[in-house]
Amino acid sequence: MPISYHEERHFGEFGGQYVPETLLAPLEELTEAYKTFASSEEFQKDFKRIVSEYSGRPTPLTYAQQLSRDLNREIYLKREDLNHTGAHKLNNAIGQILLADRMDKERIIAETGAGQHGVAVATVCAYFDKECIVYMGEKDIKRQSLNVYRMELLGARVEPVKTGARTLKDATSEAIRDWVTNVENTHYLLGSVVGPYPYPDMVRDFQAIIGEETKEQFQTQTGTDPDGLVACIGGGSNAMGLFAPFLDNEEIELFGVEAAGEGIDSGRHSAPLVTSGHGVLHGSKSYLMSDEDGQVQTPHSVAAGLDYPGVGPQLADLKEKGRLQVKAVKDDQVIKGFKYLSALEGIIPALEPAHVFGLLAEEPDWLGDCEQVVINLSGRGDKDVLEVAEYEGRDLLAGGEAE
Amino acid sequence: MPISYHEERHFGEFGGQYVPETLLAPLEELTEAYKTFASSEEFQKDFKRIVSEYSGRPTPLTYAQQLSRDLNREIYLKREDLNHTGAHKLNNAIGQILLADRMDKERIIAETGAGQHGVAVATVCAYFDKECIVYMGEKDIKRQSLNVYRMELLGARVEPVKTGARTLKDATSEAIRDWVTNVENTHYLLGSVVGPYPYPDMVRDFQAIIGEETKEQFQTQTGTDPDGLVACIGGGSNAMGLFAPFLDNEEIELFGVEAAGEGIDSGRHSAPLVTSGHGVLHGSKSYLMSDEDGQVQTPHSVAAGLDYPGVGPQLADLKEKGRLQVKAVKDDQVIKGFKYLSALEGIIPALEPAHVFGLLAEEPDWLGDCEQVVINLSGRGDKDVLEVAEYEGRDLLAGGEAE
Amino acid sequence: MNRLKKVFKKRLEAGQKLFLPYLCAGDPDLETSRELVLTVDENGADVLEYGFPFSDPVADGPTVQKAGLRSFDSGVSLTKVFATVSDLRSETELPLVMMTYYNPVLKRGEDWFLEHTSEAGFDAILVVDLPPEEGLEFYQRAADYELETILLATPTTPPERVRELSQLATGFIYYVMVTGVTGARTGYDTKLAERLQVAREACEIPLVAGFGVSNYEMIAPYLDYVDGVVTGSALIQKIEDNLGEPDKIKSEVEQFVRNLAEPLHS
Amino acid sequence: MNRLKKVFKKRLEAGQKLFLPYLCAGDPDLETSRELVLTVDENGADVLEYGFPFSDPVADGPTVQKAGLRSFDSGVSLTKVFATVSDLRSETELPLVMMTYYNPVLKRGEDWFLEHTSEAGFDAILVVDLPPEEGLEFYQRAADYELETILLATPTTPPERVRELSQLATGFIYYVMVTGVTGARTGYDTKLAERLQVAREACEIPLVAGFGVSNYEMIAPYLDYVDGVVTGSALIQKIEDNLGEPDKIKSEVEQFVRNLAEPLHS
């Protein structure tokens, strides 16, 4: 194949394969495998069977009665919180472990920040009986020790990353380094719609089951399509998973919520789409938080799963084209969103999707004319209860609850 | 209705309504409502819709490949861990809140030990917009502060119980006292197949969806019925829920696992069926841990959800008739079971069902000739990770994980 | 005719009401509790409901629960209660009701329990959580041991049922004046008088009322419909308020019993 | 003809191999780093790959990563690197390669970056994570700013691709001798010689090899197939080992460069 620009590996000007030459061969191998296997009927059958018999799909589409009343439109929640391990992350992990298995890779590596993706990967590795190494920043390891222990229970080795800010982006870099070194027997199980082609496409396709089910369930429950779709955006996999099957229909409005952290002006946020220019990190071009010299900035959010300075290239493209509306919401309002949904619907959301509820509780009009809206409830909040309590100044572990 | 013994409110010599006269009227009202509504087509439709659209049913029946290899027979896991809020408890909570709604009761009370049932009740109360008071022993409140906070997030009031051992049985007594006092506008949402008639029947019927789905799924996946069913037994609701639709077929063997705690001989256990004689507590006759004067003993188990000195009367009857085989397993072996399933199948079980895996890992022959066995994985273990780490002498919250 | 029957006969024939205090055996300790039996006897009690505490007293409010805990702390056991009562019988003819929950009965065996209760010198038995539906045989068998039986009725018990209960019970019907648990209260539902009247009419044996009675004034409006009055929590509160001072306890109990017994007997 | 082209021409015509050390600009601090440029020049380096550090250097191992961190700590910035190089040009004619990642380029704009790189006095540019598929125009445009371009090849790059890369690149092909990240190693894959030979045959411009070279002995077996040798981590290690002692650093670097340059030039 003579050297040339591959239009189909990009989304508009975003995406691509911005990687050292060493990675081109493994990416080519992965692309081949992805194209050969992933679309095959047999693979799809296995994928469907496992997400159903192991992870509990389809996840429900819950009509949120009190929320609908409060936001003055029909709100439906796509319940990714009900997946095994508690978030949409497992969909992708299942898809990729199946692919790795087809590629005869016995060693799986992954990066993780909060540990959600790490737990998902450790889970499928246990289920498929494969070696599992999860790279995790040393700082995150300290902050998320519970998830570290979960991964270990699941048989994974958690490898502390001591470089850079010692958080997710550094863990990602370290995973890439491992992959470059051990491509022969190793699959790099990337956790979101970021990274070089084919990852953004592949992860989106595995997550698209969210949107496919939603489409069907919404039709069954209402006889029509929703007119608005909302998701929180970290790397963007839960958003793209929901949006994907609806992209054709230009009348459906897409809304994304980023993390404003301590406030956009404070610089301590995680909102590249709202605040930043274009950039290249971890193999693809997108929006990226970086300074004038191109050094990547350390993101911040109360939701560890949104703590990434970049964003999936397809979302960058959707935003650039005006198809995707994006807003960012601050930590304190996120905590309100967390409590708002819990009390209203009996569903404690993860802090990541709590961004959506925090924003809507404050600005319901953002949804404009949309009358039937699906929100992707990407994960459950059990993992965050301790942190929220702390944020509110309550020390649960001191056992101070009894009067 | 002249005073007479009601055969149909008993299971053999067990069950019944051992309550002060004051409770007979509300129990009668509840029995009426239960008979009128619960079996009605409309009620069943609502129930099925809510467990599906809100809680994510049907939960999958997962073939456990590595476990099957290890135990040398086909093992299927009924995945109640994938219910909303993480355990089978929600099935019953949904059934009863629907009933309470039909009965126009706007105030819901419940007892809880570990907080699992309390969270389930708080959840459905939020969803149905009803007042919720959860009685919880002061000692449990201190031990399970995370779940206390979850209940509060869901809008419930957690009422500390300071009587007796200040644990589950005392919370139950306190809830009964509240009910006696406020029967007019209050439904007592009891959490297991214990208590006076109609609770053991009603809770079993709401939980029977576990067994009904299992029957259908097992037929679909294997073309036959399982020949063995296994569940952990606290109050017994997850066990009865699984067993119920299979009771007719005498060839299907039933296995129950109780908590031997620190050892049967230590007296610090929670295994009435294995160790104790008959007794009456909280309104029904069953097996009960009590001393020679009939004073109820304080149960002990590493799994807070099994920490109850009694057991559902129908299970007592099944055991008495030789239909149900019961064994108890000690805390340390339970921890092994917890880790065993996590590493083998990528599913971290709650400590309650971990009893089953702890026992089987040690004594697979207990299952005798059974070749196709369904184990009720009644809940997920996220709630227990901290406790297991502590049990193993690891202090996760000190953030000591990084080397 | 046993002691219980006798005292009812005596008071009712005299047109008086009975006073039936409740105490928890072993509260605040075995010795004081023993003496309190004599105290209530000497100060006008007609019958003593003597509770054998149960670890999980669902029908009782905080005051009675705490009495039970004190009693457990003092080392109460069935054996000790039987011994105490047996011993007391040389000093008092006060009718005693064994009041307890069903598990202590079941655990020892119904016959064992009835036999020992009777032999110790109790005159009647009231099992709080054993409604006649579950205890038909038990209640019938009590007669074999010369124990009177007492059943509960409540404001929600329909009149026909009150009649049936009164046909089954041999001692009296204990009418629980409120829904809820034991514990002192400040007043009763406005419909109580009416309900009590209906119950009284349906009841074929003596009917006493209780739950929440703290003083004579509270019960006075209902005296037309009852044959006697039980007080528990308000009396026990005197013990709780004076722990560590047995003499004070005795004098307070003395005063309390008098304050109720006298107007009821007049 | 620019400095880079000239030195390749000179050495290759003399039948010699080139030595191309890699240093990170600003490591261990701006001043010492500036002096080290002169040190390597004076001791036999033919070309310096001068890295502008990036916050997320996915292609680099721990040694180079730490160099970057030291560099950030010393306050490195593009402006300062350009100023330093500009200033150095009065003292040295050593060909300099700007080696970096793509985000710093993109952020300033490709043209801005090329223009300033060239103006500062760099002779070539190597963007680690910009393969020609993504950077065709960029690499072509470099010529407008009189910068040579350098592309990477690896043992898994097929020969046809090596040829194409060499048709695109103007400076040389940098052959990465191992899969993996930068960092000193102890030896190479047994098939390396064969692969290098194939690559050498396909390559239409000079080909230099690197990654993991710690000393002359390691590279000696492959000298038939390469025109020059790059060393990075092993050299940088001398800095890391002697932090706080700039004179020691200089003498160690001096020694290291000599040890490689002399045999390569002989």
Ligand SMILES: Cc1ncc(COP(=O)(O)O)c(C=O)c1O
């Ligand atoms: C529950 C949940 N939602 C959202 C995210 C953000 O990732 P993405 O934007 O790829 O969906 C995470 C990441 O861990 C997550 O755990």
Ligand SMILES: Cc1ncc(COP(=O)(O)O)c(C=O)c1O
């Ligand atoms: C996961 C789980 N399993 C089992 C139990 C025990 O209850 P039961 O025996 O009624 O199923 C509990 C109680 O909280 C539980 O949370």
